[in-house]
Amino acid sequence: xxxxxxxxGVVLVTLVAAAALLSFVWTPYDxxxxxxxxxxxxxxxxxxxxxDHFGRDVFSMLLVGARVSIAVALVAVGIGMGLGIPLGLAAxxxxxxxxxxxxxxxxxxxxxxxxxxxAIMITAILGPSALNAILAIGIFNIPVFARVTRxxxxxxxxxxxxxxxxxxxxxxARISVEHxxxxxxxxxxxxxxxxxxxxxxxxxxxxxxGLGAQPPTPSWGRMLAESQTMIAFAPWLALFPGLAIVxxxxxxxxxxxxxxxMLDPRLRRRxxx
Amino acid sequence: MxxxxxxxxLLAATLLAAPLLAGTALAAPRTDIVxxxxxxxxxxxxxxxxxxxxxxxxxxxxxxxxxxxGPDGEVLPALAESWEPAPDNLSWVFHLRPGVKWHDGTAFxxxxxxxxxxxxxxxxxxxxxxxxxxxxxEVTAIDDVTxxxxxxxxxxxxxxxLAWGDAVIVSPASIDTDKTQPVGxxxxxFSKWVQGDRIELVxxxxxxxxxxxxxxxxxxxxxxxxxxxAAMMSGDIDAFPVFPAPENLAQFQADSRFQVIxxxxxxxxILAMNNKRPPFDDIRVREAIGHAIDRKAIxxxxxxxxxxxxxxxxxxxxxAYEDLTGLSGHDPEKAKALLAEAGVTGLKPTLVxxxxxxxxxxxxxxxxxxxxxxxxxxxxxxEWAQWLEQVFKNHDFDMTIISHTEPMDIEIYAxxxxxxxxxxxxxxxxxxxxxxxxxxxxxxELLRAAQERVATHFVNTFLFQxxxxxxxxxxxxxxxxxxxxxxxxxxxxxWAE
Numbered sequence: 001x002x003x004x005x006x007x008x009g010v011v012l013v014t015l016v017a018a019a020a021l022l023s024f025v026w027t028p029y030d031x032x033x034x035x036x037x038x039x040x041x042x043x044x045x046x047x048x049x050x051x052d053h054f055g056r057d058v059f060s061m062l063l064v065g066a067r068v069s070i071a072v073a074l075v076a077v078g079i080g081m082g083l084g085i086p087l088g089l090a091a092x093x094x095x096x097x098x099x100x101x102x103x104x105x106x107x108x109x110x111x112x113x114x115x116x117x118x119a120i121m122i123t124a125i126l127g128p129s130a131l132n133a134i135l136a137i138g139i140f141n142i143p144v145f146a147r148v149t150r151x152x153x154x155x156x157x158x159x160x161x162x163x164x165x166x167x168x169x170x171x172x173a174r175i176s177v178e179h180x181x182x183x184x185x186x187x188x189x190x191x192x193x194x195x196x197x198x199x200x201x202x203x204x205x206x207x208x209x210g211l212g213a214q215p216p217t218p219s220w221g222r223m224l225a226e227s228q229t230m231i232a233f234a235p236w237l238a239l240f241p242g243l244a245i246v247x248x249x250x251x252x253x254x255x256x257x258x259x260x261x262m263l264d265p266r267l268r269r270r271x272x273x
Numbered sequence: 274m275x276x277x278x279x280x281x282x283l284l285a286a287t288l289l290a291a292p293l294l295a296g297t298a299l300a301a302p303r304t305d306i307v308x309x310x311x312x313x314x315x316x317x318x319x320x321x322x323x324x325x326x327x328x329x330x331x332x333x334x335x336x337x338x339x340x341x342x343g344p345d346g347e348v349l350p351a352l353a354e355s356w357e358p359a360p361d362n363l364s365w366v367f368h369l370r371p372g373v374k375w376h377d378g379t380a381f382x383x384x385x386x387x388x389x390x391x392x393x394x395x396x397x398x399x400x401x402x403x404x405x406x407x408x409x410x411e412v413t414a415i416d417d418v419t420x421x422x423x424x425x426x427x428x429x430x431x432x433x434x435l436a437w438g439d440a441v442i443v444s445p446a447s448i449d450t451d452k453t454q455p456v457g458x459x460x461x462x463f464s465k466w467v468q469g470d471r472i473e474l475v476x477x478x479x480x481x482x483x484x485x486x487x488x489x490x491x492x493x494x495x496x497x498x499x500x501x502x503a504a505m506m507s508g509d510i511d512a513f514p515v516f517p518a519p520e521n522l523a524q525f526q527a528d529s530r531f532q533v534i535x536x537x538x539x540x541x542x543i544l545a546m547n548n549k550r551p552p553f554d555d556i557r558v559r560e561a562i563g564h565a566i567d568r569k570a571i572x573x574x575x576x577x578x579x580x581x582x583x584x585x586x587x588x589x590x591x592x593a594y595e596d597l598t599g600l601s602g603h604d605p606e607k608a609k610a611l612l613a614e615a616g617v618t619g620l621k622p623t624l625v626x627x628x629x630x631x632x633x634x635x636x637x638x639x640x641x642x643x644x645x646x647x648x649x650x651x652x653x654x655x656e657w658a659q660w661l662e663q664v665f666k667n668h669d670f671d672m673t674i675i676s677h678t679e680p681m682d683i684e685i686y687a688x689x690x691x692x693x694x695x696x697x698x699x700x701x702x703x704x705x706x707x708x709x710x711x712x713x714x715x716x717x718e719l720l721r722a723a724q725e726r727v728a729t730h731f732v733n734t735f736l737f738q739x740x741x742x743x744x745x746x747x748x749x750x751x752x753x754x755x756x757x758x759x760x761x762x763x764x765x766x767x768w769a770e
Contacts (some may be wrong), residue, residue, distance in 0.1 A: 033641060229499050
C-alpha cells in the first residue's frame with residue numbers, strides 16, 4: 001500500500017519535472033506570442049488543452065508554468081534548508097544556552113506571523129516578482145527546518161556513539177556535521193518533500209493574487225486568477241492549471257509519505273513485523 | 274436514502290412556497306434599486322476629492338451645480354435657471370432657482386454659491402480640478418437668487434466647467450461633515466454609509482424639480498469581477514452601470530433577465546510615454562511605438578470587442594472629432610525602421626499598469642506587440658494609490674496605460690508639467706485660443722488642429738475610446754447609456770411593469 005502510493009507519487013513528480021525540463025527546449029507554441037484571433041478555443045488537436053483569452057496555448061503555458069512553480073519552490077526549500085539546518089544544529093549542540101534560546105525564540109517569532117500575510121508584505125515592499133516570492137516563501141521554511149533539526153539532533157546527542165565521538169576529542173561543530181547530520185538526512189529529506197509541496201501551493205497562492213511571477217511569464221496561480229471570470233464559458237482555462245497544482249501537490253505528498261515509510265527505520269521495522 | 278424526514282419535507286415545502294411569495298411581492302413595480310460599483314468612494318465630497326467613485330454616487334443624485342451635464346453631455350440648467358453673459362463676455366449673471374432647500378431644511382441662497390466658489394478657488398483649496406475655476410476673479414451675490422461671476426478673460430468652456438462634479442454647490446452649514454454625511458440639494462438624500470459595503474440614499478420629498486421615481490437607492494461595492502458577475506446573476510444587484518468584466522457581457526446578453534447597455538464614455542485610453550525621458554523624447558521612437566501597436570487586437574483581446582479605435586486624444590462621438598488612426602496604423606516593419614533610424618536598440622522600458630482590465634490585459638497585449646519590434650517592456654502591475662504617486666505625481670515611469678475619463682480633456686497636452694511631460698508652445702496657443710472662442714465652428718477648427726498636433730507629434734499612442742458596458746435588470750428603465758461625465762444619475766430611473 002505504502003509502496004504503491006509512493007510509486008504514484010514518483011510518477012506524478014517525474015511527469016511534472018519532465019514537463020518543466022521539456023519547456024526549456026520545446027513547447028508546442030510560444031507562450032509570449034499572443035494570437036488574439038485564436039482566443040478561447042476549446043481543447044482540440046491543434047491546441048490540446050485549448051487557448052486562453054489572448055489565444056495562447058494552455059498546454060504550453062502549463063509546461064512553462066511548471067518550471068516557474070518548481071523553481072520557486074525548490075529555491076525556497078533550499079533557502080529553508082541552507083539556513084534552517086545549521087541553525088538547528090547549532091541550537092542542539094548547546095541546548096539551554098543563550099545561543100539556543102536566541103535561535104529558537106527567533107524561530108517562534110517567524111512562526112507566529114501568518115506566513116501568507118508576511119509574504120504579501122514582502123512582495124508589497126520589494127515589488128512583485130518571482131524572486132521576491134522565493135524570498136517570502138523561503139523565509140518561512142527556515143524555522144521549519146531549524147525546529148525539525150534541533151528536535152531530532154537533541155535526541156541524537158544523548159546517544160552512545162556521539163558520546164564516544166566526544167570522548168575521542170571531536171569538537172561539537174565537527175560532530176554535528178560528521179555524525180548528527182547524516183543521521184538526520186532521512187528526516188530532512190521527508191520534510192523537504194513536504195515543504196516543497198507547500199512551496200508549490202504558496203507560489204500558486206501568491207501568483208493568484210498577482211504577487212508571483214509577472215506577465216508575460218506564465219504561472220499556474222495567475223492562470224487560475226485570470227480564468228475566473230471565464231469559467232462559465234471556458235472551463236478548461238481554470239480546470240487544467242487547477243489540475244496541475246492538485247496533481248503536483250498530491251504527487252509530492254505521496255512521495256513524501258513513501259519516503260518516510262522507506263527511510264524511517266522504526267517505521268520500516270513495524271511494517272515488516 | 275429516501276426523502277422521508279419531517280425536516281426535509283418542511284424544507285421542500287418552504288422551497289416550493291418561496292417563489293409564490295416572491296411572485297406576489299413583485300406584482301407591483303419596485304421602488305428601490307441596488308446599484309453595483311467596483312470601487313468605493315474614499316469620501317463623499319466631490320469638491321475635495323479626485324476619485325471618480327465620488328461623482329458616481331453623488332453627482333446629480335445628492336449634489337448639484339449651477340449647470341449640469343445631461344445624458345449625452347449637453348450642458349443643462351441645474352441650480353441656475355438661466356444665465357446671461359455681459360456683452361464683453363467678462364462676467365456672467367446666473368438666476369438661481371427660487372425656493373430650493375438643502376437636505377437639512379435650510380434655504381439655498383446666492384450666498385451658498387459664493388461660499389462654494391470661494392472655497393474651491395482659495396489658495397488652500399483641495400479641489401481636484403482647480404483649473405475649472407482658473408480665470409474667475411470674483412463671485413458676488415447680487416440678491417438671494419442672483420449671482421454674478423467675473424472673469425479675467427473670456428472662457429469658452431465656462432458653462433461646461435460649471436457642470437463638473439468638482440464644481441457642485443455645497444452648503445457652508447454642512448461642509449465639515451460633507452465627506453461622510455453629504456448634504457446637497459438633489460433628488461436623493463444621503464441616508465447611510467456602511468464602509469466597505471454600501472451607501473444608501475432615500476428620495477428627497479422636497480426636491481425642487483420633478484421628484485425621483487425611486488424611493489430608495491443603494492450603491493453596493495464589489496471590486497472582484499467574479500463576485501460582481503455572481504451578484505448580478507443571483508439578483509443581489511439590479512444594475513452594474515460599469516461592469517468590470519467585458520468577457521461576461523455575452524452571457525448577460527443571452528439571458529432574458531438582463532439588458533446589456535453599451536454606450537460611449539469620455540475615456541480616451543492611451544499608452545502614455547514619458548516624453549521628457551530618453552529615448553521617448555525622440556519623436557521617431559514614439560512614432561515607432563505607434564506603428565508597433567495593433568489597436569484592433571487590443572480591443573478584441575482586452576475588451577472583447579468593446580471600444581472604438583482613436584488616433585488622437587479625442588472622443589469619436591464629439592462633433593469636432595477627426596479620425597487620425599491612419600497616422601499610426603499597425604506597421605511593425607516601419608516601426609523597426611524608425612527605431613533603427615533613431616539608433617535605439619535593446620530598449621527595456623517599464624510599462625506601469627494600474628488595476629483596470631483595459632490596463633492589465635491591454636498591457637500584456639501591448640507588451641507582446643512591442644516585443645515583435647524588438648522592445649522588451651517590463652510590466653509593473655500597481656494599485657491605484659501607487660499609480661497616482663509614482664506615475665501621475667512623481668513622473669517615475671517610461672510607459673503606462675490609462676484611460677482619461679474627463680470630458681474634453683485634450684487641454685492636458687497644454688500642461689508642460691503634466692505626467693507625460695509634453696511641452697509644446699503651439700499646442701499651448703491652440704488650447705488658449707479656445708478660451709477666446711465661443712463660436713462652435715471656430716472652436717471645432719481649433720480642436721481639430723489640437724488633435725492633429727498631438728497625433729503628428731505621437732505624444733502618446735492613442736489606443737481606443739473606452740466603451741461604457743453596463744448590465745441591468747431587463748425591467749429597469751432610465752439608466753444613462755453613455756457616460757459623458759462620471760455619474761450614475763438615478764433621477765429618471767424606474768421599474769417597468
